[in-house]
Amino acid sequence: MTITITAFERSPDRGRGLARDMRIRWALEEVGQPYDVRLLSFKAMKEAAHLTLQPFGQIPTYEEGDLALFESGAIVFHIAERHGGLLPDEANARARAIAWIFAALNTVEPPIFDRSLVQILERDEPWYEQRLRALEDSIRKRLADLSRRLGDADWLDGAFSAGDLLMVTVLLRLKASSRILDDYPNLSAYVARGEARPAYKRAFDAQLAVFKAASTG
Amino acid sequence: MTITITAFERSPDRGRGLARDMRIRWALEEVGQPYDVRLLSFKAMKEAAHLTLQPFGQIPTYEEGDLALFESGAIVFHIAERHGGLLPDEANARARAIAWIFAALNTVEPPIFDRSLVQILERDEPWYEQRLRALEDSIRKRLADLSRRLGDADWLDGAFSAGDLLMVTVLLRLKASSRILDDYPNLSAYVARGEARPAYKRAFDAQLAVFKAASTG
Numbered sequence: 353m354t355i356t357i358t359a360f361e362r363s364p365d366r367g368r369g370l371a372r373d374m375r376i377r378w379a380l381e382e383v384g385q386p387y388d389v390r391l392l393s394f395k396a397m398k399e400a401a402h403l404t405l406q407p408f409g410q411i412p413t414y415e416e417g418d419l420a421l422f423e424s425g426a427i428v429f430h431i432a433e434r435h436g437g438l439l440p441d442e443a444n445a446r447a448r449a450i451a452w453i454f455a456a457l458n459t460v461e462p463p464i465f466d467r468s469l470v471q472i473l474e475r476d477e478p479w480y481e482q483r484l485r486a487l488e489d490s491i492r493k494r495l496a497d498l499s500r501r502l503g504d505a506d507w508l509d510g511a512f513s514a515g516d517l518l519m520v521t522v523l524l525r526l527k528a529s530s531r532i533l534d535d536y537p538n539l540s541a542y543v544a545r546g547e548a549r550p551a552y553k554r555a556f557d558a559q560l561a562v563f564k565a566a567s568t569g
Numbered sequence: 570m571t572i573t574i575t576a577f578e579r580s581p582d583r584g585r586g587l588a589r590d591m592r593i594r595w596a597l598e599e600v601g602q603p604y605d606v607r608l609l610s611f612k613a614m615k616e617a618a619h620l621t622l623q624p625f626g627q628i629p630t631y632e633e634g635d636l637a638l639f640e641s642g643a644i645v646f647h648i649a650e651r652h653g654g655l656l657p658d659e660a661n662a663r664a665r666a667i668a669w670i671f672a673a674l675n676t677v678e679p680p681i682f683d684r685s686l687v688q689i690l691e692r693d694e695p696w697y698e699q700r701l702r703a704l705e706d707s708i709r710k711r712l713a714d715l716s717r718r719l720g721d722a723d724w725l726d727g728a729f730s731a732g733d734l735l736m737v738t739v740l741l742r743l744k745a746s747s748r749i750l751d752d753y754p755n756l757s758a759y760v761a762r763g764e765a766r767p768a769y770k771r772a773f774d775a776q777l778a779v780f781k782a783a784s785t786g
Contacts, residue, residue, distance in 0.1 A: 407718040408676055408711065419661045423671035430664050444636045447647050454640035457675050459625055466683075479696040494625065501624040 353417040354388060355380065357427075358402070359562060360411055361391040367563030368528055369556045372424040373412040375521050377558055379428045379514065381551035383435035391562065425457045425518065432514040439514055452508050452515025460498060461522040463490035468525060491532060499536040506545060520546030570634040571605060572597065574644075575619070576779060577628055578608040584780030585745055586773045589641040590629040592738050594775055596645045596731065598768035600652035608779065642674045642735065649731040656730055669725050669732025677715065678739040680707035685742060708749060716753040723762060737763030 357380075359373035373389070380387050396402055398409045405413045406422040414421040414430065421427050429450070432438035440446050467487040474480050498519075502508060507516045523543045527533050533540050546552055574597075576590035590606070597604050613619055615626045622630045623639040631638040631647065638644050646667070649655035657663050684704040691697050715736075719725060724733045740760045744750050750757050763769055 403714075403717075408672070408714045410676075419664060421664055421668050423668045423675060425671040425675060426664070426668035429667060429671075447636060447638055447643070450646060451638050451640045451643035454642040454646075454674070455625070457671070458640060458642060458678075459627075461675075462679055477696065477699075479694065482694075483696075497620075497625045500620075 355385060356388045356390055356415045358390050358392050358405070358411045358413045359559065361393045361396075361562075362566040363559070363563050365528075367560040369559055370525050370528055371411070371559065374555060374559055375424045375518060376412050376414060376427050376431070377555035378517055378521070378552050379431040379438060381554045382517070382549070383431060383437050385431070385435060389558075389562070391566075425453055428514050428518060429453060438512075438517065440510060445510060448509050449513035449515045452513065453518050456515060456518035456522050460494050460519065461525075463487050463494065464522060464526045467491065468529060471529060488530075488532060491526065492535075495532070495536050495539060499539050502538055502542060504538065507542075512549075516542075516546065520552075572602060573605045573607055573632045575607050575609050575622070575628045575630045576776065578610045578613075578779075579783045580776070580780050582745075584777040586776055587742050587745055588628070588776065591772060591776055592641045592735060593629050593631060593644050593648070594772035595734055595738070595769050596648040596655060598771045599734070599766070600648060600654050602648070602652060606775075606779070608783075642670055645731050645735060646670060655734065657727060662727060665726050666730035666732045669730065670735050673732060673735035673739050677711050677736065678742075680704050680711065681739060681743045684708065685746060688746060705747075705749065708743065709752075712749070712753050712756060716756050719755055719759060721755065724759075729766075733759075733763065737769075 357373055357376050360371055363371045365371055377387070392402060392411060397406075397411065402413075403409055405415070405420050408422075410422070412422075412424060412427065414427040421430055428438075439449050467484065470480070470483050470487060474483060477483075507513065508519065509515070520543055523533060523539060524547070527540075527543060533543065547556075574590055574593050577588055580588045582588055594604070609619060609628060614623075614628065619630075620626055622632070622637050625639075627639070629639075629641060629644065631644040638647055645655075656666050684701065687697070687700050687704060691700060694700075724730065725736065726732070737760055740750060740756060741764070744757075744760060750760065764773075
């Protein structure tokens with residue numbers, strides 16, 4: 353069955369791979385599943401046809417036969433459950449890899465995502481510096497904990513998993529707009545290991561091609 | 570095998586059921602699994618023994634035999650996967666219920682949780698009113714989308730699922746500190762349906778008993 357995902361027609365990150373369709377592309381590349389992409393304008397994202405697929409008017413979505421899914425974490429998990437290579441077979445190791453999926457999205461991503469938003473939306477506010485500093489403190493607490501747990505391992509818990517895939521995408525957003533990650537050399541190396549994966553590169557190139565086509569079209 | 574979870578020795582919410590162990594208690598009550606609770610002081614949460622279980626020094630954790638898990642979303646999902654009653658059997662319906670788990674925690678909870686934090690930590694800041702208003706706008710956008718999707722159904726997608734359990738706990742945090750939810754009568758009724766479940770009540774009473782014991786001990 354054909355897999356179709358949705359993505360920004362013109363990504364606000366200008367093709368830097370920070371939009372959430374990147375996670376789905378990367379997961380599909382890791383498991384070797386081809387996919388189609390339907391591009392959406394910001395206007396189309398808020399129209400009834402898309403809201404039926406994605407109640408909050410966001411990208412990405414995932415369609416495969418009768419199944420329609422939203423939420424990048426749920427979609428990556430679904431891909432990992434259906435195809436080999438993104439979750440361990442052993443039950444306890446699998447449950448721990450799933451815990452890292454949630455940790456990436458619920459514990460590490462929020463202050464990193466907020467920092468990006470504040471940099472865009474609150475730059476001219478009188479409190480800008482103070483807000484930014486508070487968020488950076490929160491980010492550093494998370495990174496210190498994550499760095500200690502990772503230690504000198506390649507991945508968070510044994511082999512590369514969907515948890516690592518999501519954690520790397522979360523940390524890449526930070527790397528794109530700050531030098532904070534440089535203070536945690538094992539996390540920088542962890543992110544670089546993710547980016548070096550052939551599946552990551554194929555996914556990155558595919559989303560960049562969309563942005564370039566939109567810019568020159 | 571005995572299940573042991575961790576919870577606050579003295580919950581900052583004063584037993585109102587807003588701490589994240591409530592989610593685990595509720596899920597375990599829904600599937601009829603008994604559990605033990607190990608209570609932790611704020612100091613113990615940051616010590617090495619607990620950081621081995623929970624790298625970010627938070628509660629709850631979940632231990633069962635050789636398995637140790639963290640992240641309330643991952644723990645609720647684990648319980649739902651192992652025991653009947655919290656996820657549909659049919660594959661597509663199951664995947665959609667999992668999407669609601671992620672939607673509750675990644676899309677609906679962040680502005681609601683931030684609003685609670687701002688009310689505690691930023692009340693005296695010059696930007697307090699403006700920050701609160703911005704967060705309430707974000708919350709209302711999410712609630713409007715959620716309300717439209719729920720319509721006049723009892724639960725988000727067919728029978729009560731782990732997705733509903735988490736969404737209700739997220740909305741309860743809002744209800745505890747604001748009247749915003751009153752503007753969405755179908756969501757208020759949805760939350761009330763959650764609170765009326767016998768498993769919810771048993772879980773609520775159990776966490777309240779911990780707080781009362783700590784207060785009078």
